[in-house]
Amino acid sequence: MKKTSWVSKLTSAMATGAAAFLLFSGLASAHVTVNPSVAQTSAWQTYTIKIPSEKELPTTKITLKIPEGVAFKQYQPLSGWKITTEKNDSKEVTSITWEIDGDNQGILAGQFQQFNFVAQNPKTETEVAWDAFQYYSDGSIVEWTGQPGANSPHSITTISEDPAAAGNAATGGSSNGHDSAGTAGTATGDKASDTATDGKKGNDDTTLGDALSDTVTGQPNNTDSDAGTLKLQQATLIVSILALIMSFLGIALATRRKKR
Template sequence: MKTNSVFTKMITIGSAVMVAGFLTFSSIASAHVTVKPAQSMPSAWETYTIKVPSEKDLPTTKVTLKVPENLSFKQYQPVPGWKTTTEKNDADEITSITWEAESGGIEAGQFQQFVFVGENPAKDGELAWDAYQYYSDGSVVEWTGKEGSELPHSITTITENAATATPAAPTTDGHDAAATEDTATATDEATGTDTTATTPATGTTTDTAPSTDMNTMPMEQPASSNGLQVTTLIIAIIALVLGGVAVMNSRKRK
């Protein structure tokens, strides 16, 4: 009887540990850097939002987002406490945007949203958002993988059948004002900050990107793989079943 009681306790404790481990792995895997919306209309001046959670027990201090080649980057919304810079190619087109914390950063258990406006391509297709997340220890996570990978990049589908999309702006100066108003509203909702700062258009962006070479930064390895998560779930379920059987047998013997 005593042996059965010890066995029952061991199974119960083991099951609890496995379930807790699975939940931890699941929360890490879901904490991706994402860009929304997932769908938009061709030629629309869309307000995009990149959401950056901190997965580690270290603050995220910088985020760089590569602008898809078929998207025309227009404007960004300034965020208090963050320095925003852009990088251009020889054709004076913005190819990346970087948000860098002036102090602190995104602490563990927190997330930050950054908002910008881009003009979508005229034809149906996909926008792949490659993002680079820097931590205070100098490590960087590259969110550049395909869908279903351990570190996937976000995809926005450009289609005439988009459920919700921003209408294409007129070809006058009025589209700048409309885009700025939409961007300011989205950022106020995300950060709870009331700001009336004027957002610079593409032609007035003069900042340059930081000189940090992303290729030389140490890569952060994912906390777990999808296969490990599935295996952990299966083991946890089996352990729970065995624990239940052991408890029933123990009660019958008593």
């Protein structure tokens, strides 16, 4: 009888741990991010903000603060979303808001949405923090304004004269060139070839037209996932199955002990 009791307790503990791991995995992947994370000084940049749903409620609005030194220029319209901006006394855009419009239900559980906009980066090397505010249908707000490592961290973009080198340093030397970092406005033709061959820094005279030409056409409530997200989903599914099996085993052992 003592052996059965010990096994039952161990099984219950394993099931609890598995459930806790599952919950942590789901929350850890639910950060609002602004990409690219590394960009060229002075360049006209196409930025993409990605908003996942971290609750079992639809996200109905997202507000993004434009960091000081970043000059917001244009946003990409998207069906089902009303887009507005706020300006200061100098007519500079200080924030942009995407809010559901018409029959759009918002970003549902298990979905994410991406929004694109163009801005000009600061002229000097720096780090810019993107504070975001995520609104849910029940009126609750998640403030993505914390420092890295916080429960709700803001996204950070490193503005560098050499974004390829800065990207390599951030990823421990992995390949992360100008294009992979998502920097808009890469020069075309011979100029781009010369830049790659000589190993010089990215061009500073990127035009607004170049940035706009790199804008990705978005779709409302995009549910596509990248490879990392798919692996996480597979891992959480396996953990869920194991937790369910452990729970049933614990119940069976507990029932057997009562009968004895």
